[in-house]
Amino acid sequence: MIFSNEILIRKMKQNDFELMVKWLNDPKVLEFYEESPTNYDKVVNKYGPRVEGKHYVNPCMIEFQNETIGYIQFYPIQENELIKYGYPQNQIIYGIDQFIGETQLWGKGIGTSMISMMVNYLSIHKSVSRVVLEVKNTNVRAISSYEKCGFKKMKELQNDLTLMEWIK
Structure with a gap:
């Protein structure tokens, strides 16, 4: 789907559920x-419809040097979320959520690269005007990565979260 240097963002498949x-x-x-501990059945119930294209969230896997190392999803922000965030309903705004699951690879710039790749993809292929995400206030490494990608802190949310946005 999206490839740059040693990073590939590809659509999630059912054989990714174990990871x-x-x-x-x-x-x-x-x-x-923001997820609770899980088991295989819960993952299938949540991510199965997404993999099958029966949900508005588009799930993707991150590969680095041909190894699957993380997850990223993108989706159009739904009307109730637009209202919660304070955005008008006449804009194309997408949200993203992501993590690197192989924690030994944290702090190596992979997250910044994959987020930049995804924002670029959404800008070109989905004609987005904004991309938003929620981040825990304590996740200093992620906030730094998002800022390197052009995201700005917009407002504090409940549960110690901050809304960040990227504008085209």
């Missing part, structure tokens, strides 16, 4: 990613 179970049970990942 999601592993990552979504890793305390280091869960410290920053």
Whole structure:
């Protein structure tokens, strides 16, 4: 789907579910990613419809040097979220959520590269005017990465989260 240097962003497949179970049970990942520990059935129930194209969220996997290392999803912000964030309903605004599941690869610039790749893809292929994301206030490494990609802090949300946005 999207390729640059040693990073590939590809559509998620059913055979990726086991990796999601592993990552979504890793305390280091869960410290920053808004998800609770899970099992295979829960992953299939949540991500299966997305993989099959029956959900508005588009799930993707991140590969680095031909190894699957993380997850990224993109989606049009739904009307209730637009209202929550304070945006008008007449704009094309997408959201993204992501994590590197292989925590030994944190801090190596891979996250910044994959986010830049995704924002560029959304700008070109989905004609977005804005991309937004929520980040935990304590996730200093991610906030720094998002800022390197052109995201700006917009407002504080509930549960110690900050809304950040990228504008074309």
